[in-house]
Amino acid sequence: TIHLAKKENGKDLQDFQKVYNAIAKKLRDDKEYDDHTGYGPVLVRLSWHSSGTYDKRDNSGGSYGGTFRFKKEANDPLSKGLKNATDFLKPIFDEFPWISHGDLYTLGGVTSIQEMQGPKIPWRPGRVDTDESTTPDNGRLPEPYGDAHWVRNYYDRFGFNDQEVVALLGAHILGRTHLKNSGFDGPWDDDPDIFSNQFYANLLNEDWKFEKNDAGNMQYDSKKGFMMLPTDYALRQDPKYLTYVKKYANDQDAFFEDFKNVYVKLLENGITFEKSSPTYVFKTLKEQKE
Numbered sequence: 001t002i003h004l005a006k007k008e009n010g011k012d013l014q015d016f017q018k019v020y021n022a023i024a025k026k027l028r029d030d031k032e033y034d035d036h037t038g039y040g041p042v043l044v045r046l047s048w049h050s051s052g053t054y055d056k057r058d059n060s061g062g063s064y065g066g067t068f069r070f071k072k073e074a075n076d077p078l079s080k081g082l083k084n085a086t087d088f089l090k091p092i093f094d095e096f097p098w099i100s101h102g103d104l105y106t107l108g109g110v111t112s113i114q115e116m117q118g119p120k121i122p123w124r125p126g127r128v129d130t131d132e133s134t135t136p137d138n139g140r141l142p143e144p145y146g147d148a149h150w151v152r153n154y155y156d157r158f159g160f161n162d163q164e165v166v167a168l169l170g171a172h173i174l175g176r177t178h179l180k181n182s183g184f185d186g187p188w189d190d191d192p193d194i195f196s197n198q199f200y201a202n203l204l205n206e207d208w209k210f211e212k213n214d215a216g217n218m219q220y221d222s223k224k225g226f227m228m229l230p231t232d233y234a235l236r237q238d239p240k241y242l243t244y245v246k247k248y249a250n251d252q253d254a255f256f257e258d259f260k261n262v263y264v265k266l267l268e269n270g271i272t273f274e275k276s277s278p279t280y281v282f283k284t285l286k287e288q289k290e
């Protein structure tokens with residue numbers, strides 16, 4: 001199936017900047033969520049989970065149809081906790097009912113990354129809500145237990161190479177894991193709401209202990225109270241992945257550039273845009289002195 005991005009019925013940069021600003025102001029006003037982590041990280045996770053169902057083999061899944069709004073996908077056990085993100089976006093959708101769910105879920109992640117001092121993420125609208133019958137089955141999101149071989153095989157479904165996989169996982173500097181949601185427990189340092197390349201430095205420099213958490217799952221813990229999933233740790237166990245981990249640990253600009261590229265690829269996987277389709281780069285609230 002071809003997913004053609006549609007012309008946004010006369011909506012332009014100004015209209016989408018209004019949606020961006022509404023999300024960004026709500027993020028700024030709602031800081032106490034999740035031990036003062038704020039909603040940024042969970043909105044990024046929603047943009048990933050609503051896009052991470054993509055399968056290059058039949059061009060199914062992905063962000064286009066906004067099917068995360070249907071209960072089969074929203075109730076995927078691997079998406080536990082994301083109701084906080086879709087509830088956060090409900091009033092935004094009510095204020096801008098002309099936006100598609102696919103555009104809203106992806107724009108929520110773009111807004112969060114930029115407002116958390118991350119790179120500018122070029123974004124294209126035009127996703128069209130599809131019928132509930134098009135909702136992909138559970139089982140397409142990644143499990144956190146695998147080794148490097150598992151990780152490489154999993155991301156091949158997206159068409160991502162080793163460099164793209166390592167760049168994408170850097171988003172795990174955001175937020176934290178919650179025993180009641182994912183079965184992993186990750187007390188995180190005091191800036192889980194700042195986008196940086198610190199994930200790679202932590203991965204390389206902390207003294208990690210592989211131990212069982214209170215849900216009976218094995219995870220890596222460090223003295224400073226950081227955690228890594230087995231699939232995170234795989235990136236330093238594999239020599240090919242390790243070269244990129246070192247590159248990004250030493251060069252935040254390289255990380256920002258490569259993350260921006262793979263994140264756009266993730267959010268647009270499976271969508272056909274016309275050459276004339278506009279790409280938008282939004283201003284942060286700070287840049288607008290809002």
Ligand SMILES: Nc1cccc2nccn12
Pocket residue numbers: 172173174175176177186188227228229232
């Ligand atoms: N914050 C967070 C979420 C998910 C996975 C993960 N690994 C390290 C940190 N981290």
